[in-house]
Amino acid sequence: MKKIPLIIGFLLIFVAFAGGNSALAAENGAGFTMEALLPDNQLDNSSFFNLKVTPDSQQELSIRFTNLEDVPLELSVSPNPAFTNKGGVIEYSDYDFPKDSSAQYTISELFSKPQTVKLKANETKDVTFQLTVPKEPFSGTILGGFYALKAADDTEASDQSISIQNRYAMVMGISLIEDTETAVSPELKLNAIKPGLDNGHTAIFANLQNIQPQAFGEMTVDAKISKQGSKQVLKETKKDAQEMAPNSNYDFAIDWKNDPIEAGDYHLSMVATSGKKVWKFEEDFTIVNQEAEKINQQAVGLPEPDYTWLYILIAVLLLLILLIVAFILGRRKRKSDEEEK
CATH class of the missing domain: 2.60.40.10 (Immunoglobulins)
Incomplete structure (x- = not known):
């Protein structure tokens, strides 16, 4: 073998x-x-x-x-x-x-x-x-x-x-x-928000950065995404036991639930908590067509697109075209017959 x-x-x-x-x-x-x-x-x-x-x-x-x-x-x-x-x-x-x-x-x-x-x-x-x-x-x-x-x-x-x-x-x-007397408090910052793939599945990534030389853990992150101007939550991801190394960043993945990414204007609302420290972020972001299409093409697990209505529309248009052509040809034939008489 x-x-x-x-x-x-x-x-x-x-x-x-x-x-x-x-x-x-x-x-x-x-x-x-x-x-x-x-x-x-x-x-x-x-x-x-x-x-x-x-x-x-x-x-x-x-x-x-x-x-x-x-x-x-x-x-x-x-x-x-x-x-x-x-x-x-x-x-x-x-x-x-x-x-x-x-x-x-x-x-x-x-x-x-x-x-x-x-x-x-x-x-x-x-x-x-x-x-x-x-x-x-x-x-x-x-x-x-x-x-x-x-x-x-x-x-x-x-x-x-x-x-x-x-x-x-x-x-x-x-x-x-070097300095054991002065305490350094961690500080969290929200950087870029962008669509992408998390293990092949559609997601939105919000980059979180600890800009201070102090590690911390036991962090809970709750992220919600809605359309700009709407209070309806489209997607939400909450994770516990998150950690941050000193002066480090990572992309927090917001699961898109195997739905295709759609272009448009969105809003991210995020709350991160570690001990008594609480960070709140409110940020608008935009996804463009080219970006969404590229990600959807590479994603796994997306439902197959349903083209039924497209096929029906094409069939109706073809039938309409045939009827118009038949009508025009019929008029020409009748006109020709009348001229011959």
């Missing part, structure tokens, strides 16, 4: 933030552990790097990796920035994630380059990264994590028709702060 090269990606992530034992990942099949070797400027007893740093300084940070397997393994380790993914969850999986317009610095900018770590069977090894704190002071928190991705492990199914690829990763958190 010819083998079908179907690859199933399975990503297990253990994030070491706010305590916890990194060895937990081994219980879930990662096959390795990572431990932060905490320096003197650690702020607390957390298992991740929670550091108070000073401007224009340098230091080395080390992570201890242990291979729990009886075979060698290879890890790609990178100092990644924290960002908010499209689901409204803080994530650390992309070293090259674009820098937010409100961010002063990112973790990737402050640390040395990613490394490839090779561990022999049951070997323990310390891996060191260089942290360079800029001369210009920063406020709030710079958040990220050392992201360790295990090299692909290909496992063939028993019928040898499917190739399954398991990917495992762990994240050791990094939190940098």
Whole structure:
């Protein structure tokens, strides 16, 4: 039987933030552990790097990796920035994630380059990264994590028709702060509103941006869309447990319920709540014909258009044309007959 090269990606992530034992990942099949070797400027007893740093300084940070397997393994380790993914969850999986317009610095900018770590069977090894704190002071928190991705492990199914690829990763958190006395309050901003596709389905996206260097969570977002000048709600999406990384943005998706996007003038009413913080947004936006048609053509799950009335109209027009032609030809024939007489 010819083998079908179907690859199933399975990503297990253990994030070491706010305590916890990194060895937990081994219980879930990662096959390795990572431990932060905490320096003197650690702020607390957390298992991740929670550091108070000073401007224009340098230091080395080390992570201890242990291979729990009886075979060698290879890890790609990178100092990644924290960002908010499209689901409204803080994530650390992309070293090259674009820098937010409100961010002063990112973790990737402050640390040395990613490394490839090779561990022999049951070997323990310390891996060191260089942290360079800029001369210009920063406020709030710079958040990220050392992201360790295990090299692909290909496992063939028993019928040898499917190739399954398991990917495992762990994240050791990094939190940098210079001023521990001044509290920074998060601030939410509404940016562009535009139509698009969410997993292939029609949606309206409202870009939310946390413009302050302070993470927050437990956010509820309730978004309603109506036609401009109308109070009737066309579509509404409400989501709980949303998170925002410091200085980050994401597109909040408002489900269009598998209906086609129609051109027109709309109004967005949105309320976001996190703790005692409440943000209210009222914004008009317009969808043009070309934009709507392109999205509808690419969407999945849209109902097939009903052309029945179009077919009836065409049939009526054709019949009318035939009647007119027959009438004209009939008049000409009668006229010709009269002239002959």
